[in-house]
Amino acid sequence: MLPIIFIIPIVQLLVLSYTATFEIKNVRFVVVDQDHSSESRKLIDKFSGSAFFTDMGHLPDYKAAENAVQHDDADQIIVIEPDFEKDLVNEHHAQIQLVTNAINGSAASLMNAYAISIINNFNKEILIKKLPLKFKGMPIQLSSSFWYNPELDYITYMVPGILVLLVTIIAMFLSSMNIVKEKEIGTIEQLNVTPITKFEFIAGKLIPFWIIAMIDLLIGLTLARFVFGIVIVGNPFLLLFVTSVYLVLVLGMGLLVSTLTNTMQQAMFISWFFLVIFILMSGLFTPIESMPVWAQQLNAINPLAYFIKINRMIMLKGSGFADFQRDFYILAAYAVLMLGFATLRYRKRA
Amino acid sequence: MSVNIHIEHLVKKFQDVEALKDISFDVEKGSLFGIIGPDGAGKTTLFRILTSLILADEGKVMVDGIDVVKDYKKLRQIIGYMPGRFSLYMDLTVEENLNFYARIFHTSLSENYDLIKDIYEQIEPFKNRRAGDLSGGMKQKLALSCALIHKPKLLVLDEPTTGVDAVSRKEFWELLKKMQQRGITILVSTPYMDEAALCDRVSLMQTGNLLSVNTPQQIVNNFLGNLLAVKTNNMYTLLSDLERFDGADRVYRFGESIHLVSQRPIDEVKQSLRDFLSIKAYQKIEIENKQPVIEDCFLALMEKTGTL
Numbered sequence A: 001m002l003p004i005i006f007i008i009p010i011v012q013l014l015v016l017s018y019t020a021t022f023e024i025k026n027v028r029f030v031v032v033d034q035d036h037s038s039e040s041r042k043l044i045d046k047f048s049g050s051a052f053f054t055d056m057g058h059l060p061d062y063k064a065a066e067n068a069v070q071h072d073d074a075d076q077i078i079v080i081e082p083d084f085e086k087d088l089v090n091e092h093h094a095q096i097q098l099v100t101n102a103i104n105g106s107a108a109s110l111m112n113a114y115a116i117s118i119i120n121n122f123n124k125e126i127l128i129k130k131l132p133l134k135f136k137g138m139p140i141q142l143s144s145s146f147w148y149n150p151e152l153d154y155i156t157y158m159v160p161g162i163l164v165l166l167v168t169i170i171a172m173f174l175s176s177m178n179i180v181k182e183k184e185i186g187t188i189e190q191l192n193v194t195p196i197t198k199f200e201f202i203a204g205k206l207i208p209f210w211i212i213a214m215i216d217l218l219i220g221l222t223l224a225r226f227v228f229g230i231v232i233v234g235n236p237f238l239l240l241f242v243t244s245v246y247l248v249l250v251l252g253m254g255l256l257v258s259t260l261t262n263t264m265q266q267a268m269f270i271s272w273f274f275l276v277i278f279i280l281m282s283g284l285f286t287p288i289e290s291m292p293v294w295a296q297q298l299n300a301i302n303p304l305a306y307f308i309k310i311n312r313m314i315m316l317k318g319s320g321f322a323d324f325q326r327d328f329y330i331l332a333a334y335a336v337l338m339l340g341f342a343t344l345r346y347r348k349r350a
Numbered sequence B: 001m002s003v004n005i006h007i008e009h010l011v012k013k014f015q016d017v018e019a020l021k022d023i024s025f026d027v028e029k030g031s032l033f034g035i036i037g038p039d040g041a042g043k044t045t046l047f048r049i050l051t052s053l054i055l056a057d058e059g060k061v062m063v064d065g066i067d068v069v070k071d072y073k074k075l076r077q078i079i080g081y082m083p084g085r086f087s088l089y090m091d092l093t094v095e096e097n098l099n100f101y102a103r104i105f106h107t108s109l110s111e112n113y114d115l116i117k118d119i120y121e122q123i124e125p126f127k128n129r130r131a132g133d134l135s136g137g138m139k140q141k142l143a144l145s146c147a148l149i150h151k152p153k154l155l156v157l158d159e160p161t162t163g164v165d166a167v168s169r170k171e172f173w174e175l176l177k178k179m180q181q182r183g184i185t186i187l188v189s190t191p192y193m194d195e196a197a198l199c200d201r202v203s204l205m206q207t208g209n210l211l212s213v214n215t216p217q218q219i220v221n222n223f224l225g226n227l228l229a230v231k232t233n234n235m236y237t238l239l240s241d242l243e244r245f246d247g248a249d250r251v252y253r254f255g256e257s258i259h260l261v262s263q264r265p266i267d268e269v270k271q272s273l274r275d276f277l278s279i280k281a282y283q284k285i286e287i288e289n290k291q292p293v294i295e296d297c298f299l300a301l302m303e304k305t306g307t308l
Helices: A002-019 A038-049 A062-070 A084-090 A105-130 A154-185 A187-192 A198-226 A236-260 A264-281 A293-301 A303-317 A321-345 B043-050 B072-078 B094-104 B113-126 B136-148 B166-181 B193-198 B216-221 B238-243 B266-279 B294-304
Strands: A027-033 A053-058 A076-080 A096-100 B005-014 B017-027 B032-036 B058-063 B079-082 B154-157 B185-190 B201-206 B209-214 B226-231 B250-254 B257-262 B286-290
Touching: A002 A154, A002 A198, A027 A038, A027 A062, A027 A105, A038 A053, A038 A076, A038 A084, A038 A105, A062 A076, A062 A096, A076 A105, A096 A105, A154 A187, A154 A198, A154 A236, A154 A264, A154 A303, A198 A236, A198 A321, A236 A264, A236 A303, A236 A321, A264 A293, A264 A303, A303 A321, B005 B043, B017 B043, B017 B058, B017 B209, B032 B166, B032 B193, B043 B058, B043 B185, B072 B079, B079 B136, B094 B113, B094 B136, B113 B136, B113 B166, B136 B154, B136 B166, B166 B185, B166 B193, B193 B216, B193 B294, B201 B216, B201 B294, B209 B216, B209 B294, B216 B294, B226 B266, B238 B250, B238 B257, B250 B294, B257 B266, B257 B286, B257 B294, B266 B286
Parallel strands: A027 A053, A027 A076, B032 B185, B032 B201, B079 B154, B154 B185
Antiparallel strands: A076 A096, B005 B017, B005 B058, B201 B209, B226 B257, B226 B286, B250 B257
């Protein structure tokens, strides 16, 4: 069991960090070019030349293109109208149609954004070329930079979150399975007749898992540093300190589940139920700000949401304790509460 | 240092099943008290109440003046409990299990070694083996060692010999006798009636009732009627034929023969029985006088209460 506890998170971290990315490369597009002009070709070349797009060929009409999407041979259709170049030259504006397969909503909006930025670029070039005298640049110059993750590198963004996730899963499962396992195999019967106190018992259950999870975190941080090159901007000891409190909370929750259930199956379903909700609402995969208000409020009881936030603040932003102390105190109070419940709920007598 | 047990009007219900129906009895200091009964008689429920694991609906249990409900903390210091199901850690070795339980009681293996010496010597060759890999008999000896590690004054054993081979069973009872000589009061349950004779006092338990509490000798002495063991060439039909025999109170299989209990004078029964069987064309008829053993008595008791 012990090797599993250490190897699985490592594997998960290595695999998930590379795969849990929102970047879309290789958007496959087909073109329905009804103009066949030099302008239309230029636009298409812009797409083909982008690292994000792969040209899947030209099709004679829209029907065929739709078919390609239908058969999942393409993700996006670019339709260029017959008089594209002519309109562009004569009327100074022309239209193209962009159709995106939105079976995966978030992927579709990204693909759309990529395509629009290419077209915008193209637009600008035309303006410069056609109207060199009039064009003085766009009235508002927009230049953006991404703080704390300048290259918008998803790995930098995801690894701290995934690390939290793995430590949470390990802690939650080890603890929630534990007491109930003793109930199932009957060892608790003999233990309950001994003078061991509730507090000693819960402490005995908590401490080994706490140590294991902390070691898992240290391994994960080492991997993050040397495999993914993520340097903890803030104080690593601050991170360990917050984690140590956070783990007491998660372990307390797991132990509470374990004292409330009678079979490992029940314990497993209950911990999964909470974990899935906590993970999906935590802001790891989707920003909390985009959730409905009630969901944001529900996150007040989501330990993962607090911890991912603090973790990213320390690791990426270099925040000090004062920056997140309110969240930390909530976590600490929550931990005391959960552990207290678990201790109270553990009955040495039925 | 030994303790007595006083149990008064104990009632326990699980939903609509009455597991214990108003049970009262006393266990004397330093005695070996056996509770004999089939599965589902309520033995385990009784023991779990006694060891403060569950609460009774009515009645009270006092161990050496300690109320098991109010003073359960005191009780847990002086009691050694061995549950019916093996309850030690399968993934710990023999030695680790012992050390673990010793430390829970704030003692150590060496401190109480003299008490468990006899038992521990038998499992010592396997001390580095995981408890899960031990044989049934060895597991029971380990469990007994763990239950004794803190020098309990009262030892409660729930079916310690169930699923254990005949030789190990015998050894186990010898160990219990030794513990008793050291002044430990022992309460043991078993489904095996032959083990009843090894106790100082026994009670028969049946569907939540205590049928009889007495010494094994007294129980045998109280047997009513004459007991005959019958054997013939054809044992298959014998039981059903004997049931139709006029002088038979009770007829039941017992080992290789069939036992017949009758209230009529012994010689008269023997003669009429021989005639009865001859008419039925049985051969090699053997009819013997038998001294009842405890099993005969329990079967009689069970039948009397209409539960068999």
